[in-house]
Amino acid sequence: MVLLRHISIALTAAVAALGSALFIALNYFYRRRVWSPETDYCMIKEEEEGRSERQVLVLGLDGSGKSSVLQGLSGARPKQHRPTRGFNFISLDTPACQLHFLEIGGGEDLRVYWAQYLQRTHVLVYVVDSSDRRRLPLAKAELHRLLCTHGQLPVVVLGNKQDKPDAASVRELHQALSLGALGPERRLHLLAAQLGSDGQAPDGQAPPCSLQAFQEILLQLV
Incomplete structure (x- = not known):
């Protein structure tokens, strides 16, 4: 059983590493591929203007709602997600730059590799399940472990699932995660979020941040 567990962890890590390489390769491929004369002209014009690209790393414990962040930004319809076992990514075209979002799974066997992806990251988005108070200490520990050697990396903490019963408020999250x-x-930035819900905040809590406002904050940080 121990041997099988080590093999499983090694395979999962290999999938994550392969996903990162594939993410970079796909970005290069799609930047260079000729779709049509009009598209090619737009690409050349963007390169002439020195249009920049930025990578946003999306992390958080398993079940926190990381995939819902990417889904919402891509404009896809809400759906149920299984825990990410490797990686997910999307590219978002904005007037200021192109944002590449890379999500790494939050299972215990993948969290040990998170720090390896910080080197080329411009902004870290850390998603927390506000309703899972039992695991807030673990979410705090993982966040501080990540940031202890990256003093300048901007961070957006999303307190997700604010519509769930007994969800921690923004003030409670700030204290529980020792953000000070x-x-x-x-x-x-610490933002209230309830991705995939109706957007109504529970009584006495801050209204959830819209995806548009979230995107604007990211553009300010990159």
Whole structure:
């Protein structure tokens, strides 16, 4: 059983590493592929203008709602997600730059590899299940472990599932995650979110951040 567990962890890590390489390769491929004369002209014009690209890393414990973030940004219809066992990615075209979102699964066997993906990241989006109070200490520990050696990396913490019963408020999340300990020099945003719900905030809590507002904050940070 121990041998099988080690084999499973090794295979999962290999899938994540392969996913990162595939993510980079696909970005290169789609930038260079000729779709039509009009598209080719737009690509050349963008390159002449020095249009930049930025990578956004989306992390969080399994079940926090990371895939819903990508789904919402892509404009896809809400659907149920199984925990991500490898990676997901989308590219979002904005007037300012092209944002590449890379999500890495949040299972225990994948979290040990998270830090490897921070080197080329411009913004970290950390998704937290506000209704899972039992695992808030673990979410805090993983976040601080990531950021202890990356003092300048901007962070957006999404307190997701605000519509769930007994969800922690933004103020409670700020305290539970010890965000104040990250220091005043850190560019940090803590946002209420309930991705996939009707957008109505429970009584006494801050209204959820819209995906458009979330995107605008990301553009400010990159």
